[in-house]
Amino acid sequence: MTAALAFKPEKARTFAKEVMERSGQNLVACYQCRRCAGACSVGEETGYITPDRLIRMILTGDQENALNNELVWKCVSCYTCGTRCPNEIQTGRITETLKKMAKEAHQAPLQPQIAHFHDAFVHSGLRWGRVNEMEFMAFYELRNMIDHVKGKKFGAIFNEIKTQSTLALSMMRLKRMHFGFLSAKGRQEIKRLYKKKKK
Amino acid sequence: MDIAYYPGCSLKQSSSLYDHQNRLIFERLGIHLREIDDWNCCGATSAGKTDDFLAMAMPARNLGIAMSTGLKEMVIPCSACYSRTLVAQKYLDHHEDLKEEINSGLAQKIKGEFKVSSILEVLLKTLETGTLLEKAVKKPSLLKPVCYYGCMMTRFPFDVPVPDDAENPQGMETLLKAIGLQPIDWNYKTNCCGASAAVNEPETAMNLMGKIMKDAVSMGANCMVVTCPMCQLNLDAHQNTFCRDQGIMERLPVLFITEVLGMAMNFSVEDLQIDRHFVDATGLFRELEETGAEKKS
Ligand code: SF4
Ligand code: SF4
Numbered sequence: 001m002t003a004a005l006a007f008k009p010e011k012a013r014t015f016a017k018e019v020m021e022r023s024g025q026n027l028v029a030c031y032q033c034r035r036c037a038g039a040c041s042v043g044e045e046t047g048y049i050t051p052d053r054l055i056r057m058i059l060t061g062d063q064e065n066a067l068n069n070e071l072v073w074k075c076v077s078c079y080t081c082g083t084r085c086p087n088e089i090q091t092g093r094i095t096e097t098l099k100k101m102a103k104e105a106h107q108a109p110l111q112p113q114i115a116h117f118h119d120a121f122v123h124s125g126l127r128w129g130r131v132n133e134m135e136f137m138a139f140y141e142l143r144n145m146i147d148h149v150k151g152k153k154f155g156a157i158f159n160e161i162k163t164q165s166t167l168a169l170s171m172m173r174l175k176r177m178h179f180g181f182l183s184a185k186g187r188q189e190i191k192r193l194y195k196k197k198k199k
Numbered sequence: 200m201d202i203a204y205y206p207g208c209s210l211k212q213s214s215s216l217y218d219h220q221n222r223l224i225f226e227r228l229g230i231h232l233r234e235i236d237d238w239n240c241c242g243a244t245s246a247g248k249t250d251d252f253l254a255m256a257m258p259a260r261n262l263g264i265a266m267s268t269g270l271k272e273m274v275i276p277c278s279a280c281y282s283r284t285l286v287a288q289k290y291l292d293h294h295e296d297l298k299e300e301i302n303s304g305l306a307q308k309i310k311g312e313f314k315v316s317s318i319l320e321v322l323l324k325t326l327e328t329g330t331l332l333e334k335a336v337k338k339p340s341l342l343k344p345v346c347y348y349g350c351m352m353t354r355f356p357f358d359v360p361v362p363d364d365a366e367n368p369q370g371m372e373t374l375l376k377a378i379g380l381q382p383i384d385w386n387y388k389t390n391c392c393g394a395s396a397a398v399n400e401p402e403t404a405m406n407l408m409g410k411i412m413k414d415a416v417s418m419g420a421n422c423m424v425v426t427c428p429m430c431q432l433n434l435d436a437h438q439n440t441f442c443r444d445q446g447i448m449e450r451l452p453v454l455f456i457t458e459v460l461g462m463a464m465n466f467s468v469e470d471l472q473i474d475r476h477f478v479d480a481t482g483l484f485r486e487l488e489e490t491g492a493e494k495k496s
Binding site for chain 1: 213251256350391
């Protein structure tokens with residue numbers, strides 16, 4: 001992508017408004033001092049995109065790139081940017097919001113495995129009331145495998161199995177793998193609330 | 200004294216040693232941890248990334264259960280669970296509509312004053328009252344620790360009362376100094392270990408952990424001390440990999456604060472299950488048990 005930002009006024013207002021409302025962050029307060037850029041944990045991993053630039057993209061209405069870029073998917077929600085921002089803008093909340101908006105817009109995530117991970121985690125937590133690490137990891141890996149098979153990435157499958165099984169073996173040796181099953185009966189309360197909300 | 204206790208999913212599984220250690224040392228400090236009934240997963244950071252409603256509703260149910268016990272305070276040793284629960288409590292206090300909506304579906308409702316505490320807040324209180332020093336009879340003098348806080352102890356996605364300095368927290372240092380240790384000052388105490396990226400975006404996480412490790416080593420530390428089970432597992436389980444890939448020769452045990460304090464309270468390596476680390480931590484302590492443990496005057 002290029003460094004020049006095009007202002008798209010027709011999109012800018014509605015898009016920026018939605019991001020601000022859902023994330024609870026006042027983006028127009030940003031005066032581009034770039035303290036966040038220096039603070040960002042994944043600054044070296046995301047190339048051009050730093051928190052301040054993501055904010056600019058949103059304010060100028062560049063919806064397409066704002067919904068799908070390296071920072072949105074690689075942000076680790078460490079909240080360092082917002083702790084240091086003189087205007088208290090939490091870009092971590094913005095990337096969390098953009099991930100949801102990208103999903104609602106049926107945009108394929110730039111890093112599908114990250115999306116799978118968080119989906120699988122919440123799914124497991126909601127389904128049983130507690131996250132069962134083994135079930136959740138199996139579910140997550142399965143979805144990655146399906147992606148790899150679809151993309152005929154057999155090397156990736158091999159590597160994934162190798163890394164995960166080495167880790168699993170040492171976890172077993174240290175008794176850090178749990179074979180019992182965890183659940184909370186009251187999960188129904190949350191499920192019912194969630195259903196009502198989604199209606 | 201009784202205090203409500205939320206262990207969370209990882210303390211019941213991969214970090215069950217931390218659950219065990221918490222019960223052990225708090226009991227000795229005269230604090231009985233009362234695990235709340237039928238608690239559910241707090242949603243961790245994943246809920247915040249996938250669904251705003253669940254990110255509030257999941258910890259909210261636990262808060263309701265804790266409040267209905269009649270106790271006034273709940274300790275949450277896992278940093279992620281602590282952060283999510285504290286944020287939900289404060290957020291709902293500022294959003295009465297959402298609180299009402301969630302309460303309508305909960306068997307035990309959120310109402311009234313209630314304190315959600317990190318493990319450090321509770322431990323620091325035992326230091327104030329004098330109990331900690333009364334029980335900590337040994338000084339594990341061979342430890343040269345750096346204290347690692349990670350993200351979730353001091354940085355929050357919502358305006359909550361932060362219990363320690365966000366850039367240079369001192370909670371763990373205060374405790375370790377009190378038992379006679381000299382924790383080393385360093386630069387990476389609040390940096391991020393990558394959290395779940397260790398699984399879903401390993402390259403990023405390994406880079407982050409490598410930087411933390413290099414700083415700890417260059418400062419002359421021989422171990423790291425943590426409170427968060429996620430940070431512990433990441434820095435411990437992946438240490439061989441990221442050190443090998445980044446040319447780091449040293450290996451550092453990653454200790455829970457409960458292990459250091461527990462050893463000072465005269466528990467053994469076996470009592471505390473310190474033999475369940477990926478990077479061996481028993482060597483450091485065994486040597487201590489035989490030679491280095493001084494009786495504190
Ligand atoms: S630190 Fe805050 S005000 Fe400065 S550029 Fe970043 S978001 Fe904008
Ligand atoms: S919360 Fe995300 S954007 Fe902000 S500093 Fe951390 S990784 Fe960077």
